Each structure stands twice: as structure tokens, then as C-alpha cells.
Amino acid sequence: MTTQHPNPGGALHGITVLDLGGEIANYCGRMFAQLGANVILVEPPGGSSYRAAPPLAQSTGESLRFAYDNCDKRSIEVNLGTPEGRETFTRLAKSADLLLDDRTQHDLEAQGFGYDELHTQFPNLTVTAITPFGLAGPYSNYVATDATCMAFGGMLWLGGYDDGAPVQAAGHQSFRAGSLFGAVASMAALVSENGGAGEVIDVSVQECVSLGLENAIQFYDLEGHNRRRHGGKQKQAGFGVFPCADGYVFLIAGGIGGNRFWGNFTEWMQDAGVPNAALLEEQRWWERSFVESDEGKDLFWEIFTQYSERHTKAELLEAAIKWNVPLSPVKTLAEVHESLQLLAREFFTEMRIGEALVDAPGAPYRLLGTPWQSGGHAPQVGQDSDVILSELGADATSVATAQGRGNYA
Structure with missing residues (x-):
């Protein structure tokens, strides 16, 4: 042969x-x-x-x-x-x-x-x-x-x-x-x-x-900051992996390079009637010290997961596209194999x-x-x-x- x-x-x-x-x-x-x-x-x-x-x-x-x-x-x-x-x-x-x-x-x-x-x-x-x-x-x-x-x-x-x-x-x-x-x-x-x-x-x-390594070397060189792993946690409030009804989604509502989406995200949450969504309009969300704090991350988690855990990955993606907010479903391998795009x-x-x-x-x-x-x-x-x-x-x-x-x- x-x-x-x-x-x-x-x-x-x-x-x-x-x-x-x-x-x-x-x-x-x-x-x-x-x-x-x-x-x-x-x-x-x-x-x-x-x-x-x-x-x-x-x-x-x-x-x-x-x-x-x-x-x-x-x-x-x-x-x-x-x-x-x-x-x-x-x-x-x-x-x-x-x-x-x-x-x-x-x-x-x-x-x-x-x-x-x-x-x-x-x-x-x-x-x-x-x-x-x-x-x-x-x-x-x-x-x-x-x-x-x-x-x-x-x-x-x-x-x-x-x-x-x-x-x-x-x-x-x-x-x-x-x-x-x-x-x-x-x-x-x-x-x-x-x-x-x-x-x-x-x-x-x-x-x-x-x-x-993206900007990890520059962080250390310029600021002396040794970047660490975050796993499923938020890097900053609104930037990370969140649970939903059938798995997880990755969201960039704010945080590093994401503040330009914050207004869209806030309107989305208020339009959906999410409890305490009005708090997202406060000025402190634009302060780096707050969005990097545990208080800021915990408050964002509490607000968004009330909504995300009631919706599927597909529903969240559809809504995020409508509101022009970066969000991606975390696909399982079976879902990748069945991807309509692929x-x-x-x-x-x-x-x-x-x-x-x-x-x-x-x-x-x-x-x-x-x-x-x-x-x-x-x-x-x-x-x-x-x-x-x-x-x-x-x-x-x-x-x-x-x-x-x-x-x-």
C-alpha cells in the first residue's frame, strides 16, 4: 500500500x-x-x-x-x-x-x-x-x-x-x-x-x-505587577465568566478596555427589570479602585447572575448582540462539534x-x-x-x- x-x-x-x-x-x-x-x-x-x-x-x-x-x-x-x-x-x-x-x-x-x-x-x-x-x-x-x-x-x-x-x-x-x-x-x-x-x-x-502572554510582561516591566491566574473569577467587575441556566458565558461589560460597553450593559439590565440594575449607573463603576475591589466584583456578580441564571447561553448571546455587549457562550466540546458556523x-x-x-x-x-x-x-x-x-x-x-x-x- x-x-x-x-x-x-x-x-x-x-x-x-x-x-x-x-x-x-x-x-x-x-x-x-x-x-x-x-x-x-x-x-x-x-x-x-x-x-x-x-x-x-x-x-x-x-x-x-x-x-x-x-x-x-x-x-x-x-x-x-x-x-x-x-x-x-x-x-x-x-x-x-x-x-x-x-x-x-x-x-x-x-x-x-x-x-x-x-x-x-x-x-x-x-x-x-x-x-x-x-x-x-x-x-x-x-x-x-x-x-x-x-x-x-x-x-x-x-x-x-x-x-x-x-x-x-x-x-x-x-x-x-x-x-x-x-x-x-x-x-x-x-x-x-x-x-x-x-x-x-x-x-x-x-x-x-x-x-x-499578552501584556503580562509589560505589567511586570512597567508596574512591577506579577499578573496572576483568575480562573473563573472576574478580573475586574463585569469582566469574566458567569453562570447561566445551561452552563457559562464570558462577558465583557466593563473592566479592561470595556467601559465603552458599560452604558449598553446598564440599559440592557434595566430594560430586563433586573433588581438593583440602577446601581450600575453610579460613578464609582468608573473608578479603577472600585471595579478591582472585592466589593465591586461581588456587587456586579449579585446583579448580573440574577438575570444570567434564568437564561440559556443562546438567549444571553441573542440579547447581548441586540444590546451591543461583548458576550460569548462557553461551548462544550459537543456544542463545538455541532456549531452551525463550523x-x-x-x-x-x-x-x-x-x-x-x-x-x-x-x-x-x-x-x-x-x-x-x-x-x-x-x-x-x-x-x-x-x-x-x-x-x-x-x-x-x-x-x-x-x-x-x-x-x-
Whole structure:
């Protein structure tokens, strides 16, 4: 069985990508594959360790994360510890435009080469390293989990409740950020007018996480204030998560940047006949000291929840739109899957797990002329080795010899 590319007319058709990565960089390769690039997943004998990452499908034992991140790639097994494997890798690198990896410099050098050496040996190849801490600095050779990267980047400190330990966000968000920034930087290098010369792109996942801290660094730099996590509590009166009849909503009636909505919100509450809504007209709500105080937050909570707890998320959203007040339902995962907006845009695509088809998130962008497209399955270990080696010019004897060793190596 070989992988047939689902999108031969994609925007990146004609670009060849070698994906030597794992759980950090594989999503970057997925984005290239589903825009039409020929992405070759270069795996060690027996396959990538990422294939065992939980959660696993009950029916097949496949890693759902690996299956999603590696849709529409081709797989070849290469043992970089043997002369034959290194020769195969050399042929692959000479034919490729881009190489993706997420191993540290130390781990890569243990294979006999580093990122700079790759660039020297293959000057037309762009090499993108997406590693936990980048290729330089005292932590550059440290490995890390998603939680480690979130912690070192500062995001973990801001997640959770103020009276408890930090809480990690779901979904390996730091690795996703690294892959996204890596894809953007890689595309910039590929389209740059640089005489055909490749580049070495150094992406630090820690830095990608720190870029998402909003104004937390500025608060500390300018005011000496170390921002803390708030969980479901209000940051300021009228700014936070509130309960309703069927769940929760996020409201910005006031607080940071929200005072321009305060008049609309006050009219809404008074029109709805909410008890004590007239108190919202008092001047003290415009004083920072009051809206940041427990007294202000508690009073706002008392007024608004009398109304919110009697209405559903859908009813509150409809009313907020009418009154021009920023409010969002806090969607459950089931509600996201059933979202009319996402369904109208055909966001979800089918992914094959064994014999079953399951819904999975689709493209994070749309190209109208050369659309994103997915065939919906990841390759088996080394399933495309014969075809890829033949494309590289390996003769039948070489292929058979490699097969006889049990790996391409």
C-alpha cells in the first residue's frame, strides 16, 4: 500500500518536505502536506516513538494524535546509524526543499550531524528546527514536554485558579504554537529571493509560548505587577465568566478596555427589570479602585447572575448582540462539534482510524484558488519506502537488499 496524495493541485504542489520530527514538529508537516506538498515522514526502524502517544484508538491501538498530525504524508524507514541509511538520507536531502525536525542539537549530533552541518552539506535545503528551547542558550539541549514548555514560557503560571496550583491547558498548545510559527518561517524562507539558497530556521517553543502572554510582561516591566491566574473569577467587575441556566458565558461589560460597553450593559439590565440594575449607573463603576475591589466584583456578580441564571447561553448571546455587549457562550466540546458556523464552513473533515471514519478538525485557513484538502489517514510504518527509493534512483537490487535487512538501512 502506498499513499496517494489527495491534493495534487494544492498551492504547495512541487515542494518536497522531509519530516524527521515527532510530536512537536509533525503538525507543521501536516500543514504542508494538506496544501499539496510531498511530505515524506522519515522514521527510524520500527517507526516513530510518537506512534505510541496516547490517547489510543480502542479499535486499533493507534495513536489518535499521531494519526491526526501525520495525515497525507508518505513514510519511509531509514536507519541513520548505518552507511546505507545515511546514503538513503543523503539522497532524500538532495531532492528536498525543506527539512523539519524537533530533536535537540545534541540528539542530532549523536546521529553524526547537526543543523549547521546539514545546511553546509545541503546548501539549497531549508532546515527548520522546532525544539523546546531553541538551538542556543543554556537549555538548548534539554528535552521537554508540553507542560514544561508552557511552564518555562510563563503561560502555565496564568492558567487555573488564584487559590490553587497552575492548571495546564488541554491539547499540547505549546507544540502547536511551535509548529505554526515553524510553518510560517519555513514558507518565508522558501519564497524568499535568496538565489535558491536554503536557511537554518531556529524555532524555540518556549519563545512561542511567551509571545502569547499578552501584556503580562509589560505589567511586570512597567508596574512591577506579577499578573496572576483568575480562573473563573472576574478580573475586574463585569469582566469574566458567569453562570447561566445551561452552563457559562464570558462577558465583557466593563473592566479592561470595556467601559465603552458599560452604558449598553446598564440599559440592557434595566430594560430586563433586573433588581438593583440602577446601581450600575453610579460613578464609582468608573473608578479603577472600585471595579478591582472585592466589593465591586461581588456587587456586579449579585446583579448580573440574577438575570444570567434564568437564561440559556443562546438567549444571553441573542440579547447581548441586540444590546451591543461583548458576550460569548462557553461551548462544550459537543456544542463545538455541532456549531452551525463550523458546519456551514465544512470545517470538520473525516479521518480514517482502522476501518472507521471519525470527524477531525480541518483547515485553520482557506485558499479559494488552491484549496486545502485531506485524504484523511496517516501512513503505516515504511509503507512508501519502495516507491520513494525508486523515485530517488535506487535500483531494484538496492531496494531488495534494504528490505532484506528489515529496514531501509
